[in-house]
Structures are given as structure tokens and as C-alpha cells.
Amino acid sequence: MGAMDAGTSVLLVDDDEGLLELLGAALERQGFHLTLAATQAQALRLLETIAFDAVVCDVCLDGGADGADVLEAARRLHPQTVVLLITGYRQAWDVNRAVAALKGGALDYLQKPIDPETLGATIRGALREARLHARDGHLEFMELVDILSEMVANSIERVDPYTAGHGERTRKYCRILAERCGLETTVTERLELAAIAHDYGKIYLDDLGFLTKKGPLTADEYRAVQEHPSLGASKLGGHSQLKEVCHYVAEHHERWDGSGYPHRLAGEQISLPGRILGVVEVFDSLATRRSYKDVWKLPKTTEFLGAQRGKAFDPEVCNLFLDLLGEHGQEWMRAPQEDLRAVGLECRA
Numbered sequence: 050m051g052a053m054d055a056g057t058s059v060l061l062v063d064d065d066e067g068l069l070e071l072l073g074a075a076l077e078r079q080g081f082h083l084t085l086a087a088t089q090a091q092a093l094r095l096l097e098t099i100a101f102d103a104v105v106c107d108v109c110l111d112g113g114a115d116g117a118d119v120l121e122a123a124r125r126l127h128p129q130t131v132v133l134l135i136t137g138y139r140q141a142w143d144v145n146r147a148v149a150a151l152k153g154g155a156l157d158y159l160q161k162p163i164d165p166e167t168l169g170a171t172i173r174g175a176l177r178e179a180r181l182h183a184r185d186g187h188l189e190f191m192e193l194v195d196i197l198s199e200m201v202a203n204s205i206e207r208v209d210p211y212t213a214g215h216g217e218r219t220r221k222y223c224r225i226l227a228e229r230c231g232l233e234t235t236v237t238e239r240l241e242l243a244a245i246a247h248d249y250g251k252i253y254l255d256d257l258g259f260l261t262k263k264g265p266l267t268a269d270e271y272r273a274v275q276e277h278p279s280l281g282a283s284k285l286g287g288h289s290q291l292k293e294v295c296h297y298v299a300e301h302h303e304r305w306d307g308s309g310y311p312h313r314l315a316g317e318q319i320s321l322p323g324r325i326l327g328v329v330e331v332f333d334s335l336a337t338r339r340s341y342k343d344v345w346k347l348p349k350t351t352e353f354l355g356a357q358r359g360k361a362f363d364p365e366v367c368n369l370f371l372d373l374l375g376e377h378g379q380e381w382m383r384a385p386q387e388d389l390r391a392v393g394l395e396c397r398a
């Protein structure tokens with residue numbers, strides 16, 4: 050339980066009263082203060098008088114009422130309230146609905162069955178995001194580093210512990226490569242922030258099991274995966290200092306030859322920081338065991354990156370990165386395993 054849970058008020062809305070009691074009790078045990086509502090009318094009455102820190106609402110309430118009305122009322126009456134929506138069992142996941150819910154002001158979208166621990170972590174994450182969005186004053190670079198690192202640690206790395214340290218390593222290699230590319234300090238700092246948070250949008254894929262899925266994705270799953278750069282950028286987009294950071298996050302899967310996603314940008318249509326992040330992020334993913342692949346060795350990795358020079362990657366950026374791998378390659382290939390050991394996970398090479 051984090052310190053922020055103490056006194057965090059949550060309105061939980063679900064027509065399944067058994068589930069409502071069960072989830073409510075589990076969240077109480079995590080330190081949240083719960084108010085329960087079994088109907089939309091009840092929820093709307095409560096929202097007329099009480100400003101909750103967070104509202105968690107089933108989107109298909111009894112009687113055909115749509116949870117979107119609760120979302121709308123919460124946004125109108127209490128703009129600072131964080132709203133999370135949940136869908137019914139076996140209801141098809143729909144990224145468009147998730148995006149529509151986000152545009153309507155929901156901060157997250159979960160699918161039943163709901164694990165109380167995950168729900169608690171999601172509420173805490175959403176409250177952190179809301180605080181970032183609400184802070185319109187100037188934040189120092191290291192404050193932003195801390196906020197984004199915490200958001201990533203409590204989302205993607207919590208769901209898939211094997212990604213531990215990926216953002217931080219990507220940040221370090223991006224900084225060194227940016228120096229070689231001659232980027233100025235302010236741009237390099239924005240790139241570092243984008244490196245930390247580049248896969249933040251993947252938390253939306255959690256309910257689909259993508260993050261930990263073994264084997265190849267289906268065509269539908271792959272299409273959904275392609276949403277993660279835009280979702281990440283939109284989730285981080287509330288603070289004026291993160292404008293360019295979000296731009297780089299959105300670009301991290303674009304490719305030099307136009308074969309990337311989501312917008313199939315090519316060449317210098319992709320910003321230089323976006324091109325740097327693209328090659329570095331691929332390198333660290335290859336050096337890391339993922340649910341769908343084992344760790345690659347250095348010779349295979351450099352051969353792959355070299356072959357993608359002028360295809361996936363900007364040839365000049367790629368050459369400078371290959372130079373860096375000549376100097377640091379062995380150390381950087383070992384880094385993911387060392388980070389995993391630091392969090393108590395062993396990685397099979």
C-alpha cells in the first residue's frame with residue numbers, strides 16, 4: 050500500500066452486488082475509502098454531493114444504462130476526479146471504445162474478471178497521471194524523470210517484470226547516442242524522458258495478455274499493438290513540457306523506409322530523436338528476454354542492426370550506434386540480465 054492510498058476516496062459502481070461487495074472489501078484492505086453504488090441512479094445521486102478522488106464504473110449497468118453517463122457526470126461535476134471504466138465478462142475488447150472512453154475523460158479501461166490488486170495499482174497509477182496533468186507549473190528535468198519512471202514502474206514493469214530496467218537502459222543509451230549525433234541538451238533531455246516512457250501505452254494491452262503472450266500475435270492482436278505509441282503519447286500528453294516528449298513516444302515504431310507504424314512516416318519525416326529512440330529501443334529489446342523471444346547474442350544483434358541500416362534505421366544514426374556497440378556492446382548485452390537479477394528474476398540466456 051502506498052502513502053497516497055490513505056484517505057483516497059473511491060466510488061465503485063457495479064450492478065453485480067456480490068462483485069461490488071467483494072471488490073469494495075478488497076480495495077478497503079488496500080487502504081482506499083470505498084463508497085458502493087449498485088445502480089447508475091445511485092451513482093449519479095452520490096456524484097451530485099460528493100467529490101470522490103476516483104470513480105470506478107462498470108460500463109454496462111443493469112437496465113441498459115451505460116456507465117458513460119456516470120463518466121460524463123463525474124467529468125462535469127468534478128473535473129479533478131479520476132474515472133476508470135470496466136467492461137463485462139467475455140465482452141470483446143475494443144481499442145476504439147477504449148480510446149473513446151479516454152477522450153471522454155476516463156483515465157483507464159479494464160476488463161472483467163478484475164483482479165483487486167491490479168485494480169488498486171491502476172487507481173494509484175491513474176491518480177499519479179492526474180496529478181501530472183494538473184501540475185501546469187514548471188517541473189525540473191529530474192522531477193519529470195522521477196514522475197515518468199514511477200509511472201512506468203507501476204504499470205508496464207509491474208505487469209511484465211521481465212521488462213525491468215528497459216526504459217532506464219534505453220534512456221542511458223539514447224543520451225550517449227544523442228551526444229554522438231550532436232543533439233543539444235534540452236532536446237537530449239526530452240529524448241531521455243521519451244525513452245523512459247516510450248512503451249507506456251502498452252498498459253492498454255494488458256487485458257489482452259499481449260505483454261506476456263508466448264508465440265506470435267494474431268492479425269487483430271498485432272493491429273491493437275500498433276496503437277500503443279499513440280495511446281502512450283495521449284496518456285502523457287497533458288503537461289506542456291511533455292509536448293515533444295509525446296511526439297517522440299508516438300514515433301518510436303516509425304521506420305526510416307516507411308515500413309513502421311502507426312503513420313508510416315519515412316526518412317526525415319521522423320524527428321532525429323525519434324530515429325535515435327527507434328534504433329536504441331530495438332537493440333535493448335533484442336538484448337532482453339521477452340515472453341515471445343530469447344536473448345540474442347551480440348554478433349547476431351550487430352549483424353541484424355547493420356542489415357537494417359538504411360531500411361528500418363537512419364543509416365547515419367545506425368552507424369554511430371554500431372560504433373557505440375563496438376565500445377560498450379558486451380556490457381550493454383549483459384545489462385538486462387543484471388537488472389533482472391536486481392529484482393530477483395533470473396533470465397535464461
Ligand SMILES: [Fe+2]
Nearest residue numbers: 247248301302
Ligand atoms: Fe514500443
